[in-house]
Amino acid sequence: MCYTAEEFTAKEGHPAIDELEQKAREQAVIENFKPACLCNKIRKGTVLKAIQAGAKTFEQVSKRTGVGTGPCGGRRCGSMVRGMLGEPVVSCGECGWPVLVGASPRVCPRCEYAKQET
Numbered sequence: 001m002c003y004t005a006e007e008f009t010a011k012e013g014h015p016a017i018d019e020l021e022q023k024a025r026e027q028a029v030i031e032n033f034k035p036a037c038l039c040n041k042i043r044k045g046t047v048l049k050a051i052q053a054g055a056k057t058f059e060q061v062s063k064r065t066g067v068g069t070g071p072c073g074g075r076r077c078g079s080m081v082r083g084m085l086g087e088p089v090v091s092c093g094e095c096g097w098p099v100l101v102g103a104s105p106r107v108c109p110r111c112e113y114a115k116q117e118t
Contacts, residue, residue: 031044031045032044032045032048033045036067036077036080036081036084037065037066037067037068037070037076037077037081038070038072038076038077038110039069039070039071039072039076039077040066040067040069040070042065042066042067042077044080044084046065047061047065047067047080047081047084048084050064050065051084051085055085056085057085058074058078058081058082058085061081061085062074062081067081068081072113075109075112075113076097076109076110076113078100078109079097079098079099079100079103079109080097080098082100083098083100087100087101087102088100088101088102089101090106092108092110092111094108094111095108095110095111097109097110097111
C-alpha cells in the first residue's frame, strides 16, 4: 500500500509512527523525572532546562538549579550533570550512574558515596 506524504504523517495514516512517537515522548518524560541531584531531589528535566537556557558549566547549572549544593557537595550529581553538558561519561556497571571518563580513579560517585554513608 502506498501513502502520500500527507497520509504518511497524518494520525490515522500510519499508526506505527504514532506509536513510536508516543513511546519516544513517554521515554522523554520518564527521563526528565529521573533524579540528577539525589541530595536536593532535583530532577534531570530541571537540569536540562538550565542547560537549554544557557548554562554551560557545572557551576552555572548549580547556580540556576541548586544541584551540587547538598551534603555531598556535588560528588554524586557532578558526573551526571557534566555528562549532560557534553563531557564524556560511561555507565557504572553496578548501578548505571554516569562516571566521568577522565576521572582518576574511575570510581562511581554514587556507589562510593553510598559505601561511605554505611
